[in-house]
Amino acid sequence: MTVVPALRTVGQMRQGDHLLLGYDTDEERDTVLAAFLLDGLASGQRGLVLPPADIPAGVALSFLEAHGCRVDEEIATGRLCVDPQLAVPEGLWDLDEAIRREARRAVGDGFLGLRVCTEVLRAQAGKGLKTLHDSELLLDPVFASLPVLGICQYDRRVFDEAELVPIAGLHHGRVGADAVWRDELLAITRTFAPPGLALAGEVDESNVTAVARALHTETARARARTAGGAHIRLDLRELHFIDVGALRLLVFTALGLYASGGTLVLTGVAAHVQRVMRVAGWDRVPGLRFEPSGEPP
Numbered sequence: 001m002t003v004v005p006a007l008r009t010v011g012q013m014r015q016g017d018h019l020l021l022g023y024d025t026d027e028e029r030d031t032v033l034a035a036f037l038l039d040g041l042a043s044g045q046r047g048l049v050l051p052p053a054d055i056p057a058g059v060a061l062s063f064l065e066a067h068g069c070r071v072d073e074e075i076a077t078g079r080l081c082v083d084p085q086l087a088v089p090e091g092l093w094d095l096d097e098a099i100r101r102e103a104r105r106a107v108g109d110g111f112l113g114l115r116v117c118t119e120v121l122r123a124q125a126g127k128g129l130k131t132l133h134d135s136e137l138l139l140d141p142v143f144a145s146l147p148v149l150g151i152c153q154y155d156r157r158v159f160d161e162a163e164l165v166p167i168a169g170l171h172h173g174r175v176g177a178d179a180v181w182r183d184e185l186l187a188i189t190r191t192f193a194p195p196g197l198a199l200a201g202e203v204d205e206s207n208v209t210a211v212a213r214a215l216h217t218e219t220a221r222a223r224a225r226t227a228g229g230a231h232i233r234l235d236l237r238e239l240h241f242i243d244v245g246a247l248r249l250l251v252f253t254a255l256g257l258y259a260s261g262g263t264l265v266l267t268g269v270a271a272h273v274q275r276v277m278r279v280a281g282w283d284r285v286p287g288l289r290f291e292p293s294g295e296p297p
Helices: 026-042 062-067 071-076 095-108 127-145 161-168 208-225 244-259 271-280
Strands: 007-009 018-023 046-050 080-082 114-119 148-155 173-176 186-192 195-203 231-242 263-267 288-290
Touching: 018 026, 018 127, 018 161, 026 046, 026 062, 026 114, 026 148, 026 173, 026 186, 046 095, 062 071, 071 080, 095 114, 095 127, 095 148, 127 148, 127 161, 186 208, 195 208, 208 231, 208 244, 231 244, 244 263, 244 271, 244 288
Parallel strands: 007 173, 018 148, 018 173, 046 080, 046 114, 114 148, 195 231, 231 263, 263 288
Antiparallel strands: 186 195
């Protein structure tokens, strides 16, 4: 039986990690890679991007500008680099040698290590993905012996999950976006397909402000994505407890979204929470919508 590697966030990555990113949207890919590369800059490591096409470095790294990175300056100082390694048909065959060479070069230039991210296209994978499997196998000794950590990106709109499971087994794990918030009770994470937030754990007066902050940020992000009203999806399937104060926050947020043509969509709401909201009349609040959870309240 194939074992699916555990998911780690970008902030949990350590030297030697060789992780797989299976992404559903360009926003998800850019969010993960921005955190990965910017963490490297803060840690004294060089960032290396191996795109699937021979494009200018500034264009390949332009997504970092939205995160406050001065891309041109970082390229000029050698802290960020783009290599067209994967732009040629044989790029995968000697990928291990290319990363080994660049890791040694980074150390020789005074950096504390190398962070590398690669975007794999289906056309490069070879019949039955054999080329891809062989290439990934050759990478393991490189990550084990040098100060390098990396992310291999696979677009799930091109590679299906049945293909990614065995490929993930050639990595040390899968990587996902950092949590928006995490304490001993609650984890708030971004979702990308569909876009929104997921809450796991418990929400009470000790962390409700973190939920409010996350909803505010997500509202701004949703409004930037569309010219119409902001529509936010909140996944509560892993939420075990939410107090009345936090439920009032959700109602307040829904009313604010409704005033500008938007909605707050709650999915996976526990049956007992639905009962509380129904008794309080909050299930009829304009702008608040429930997605079926499969369990009647």
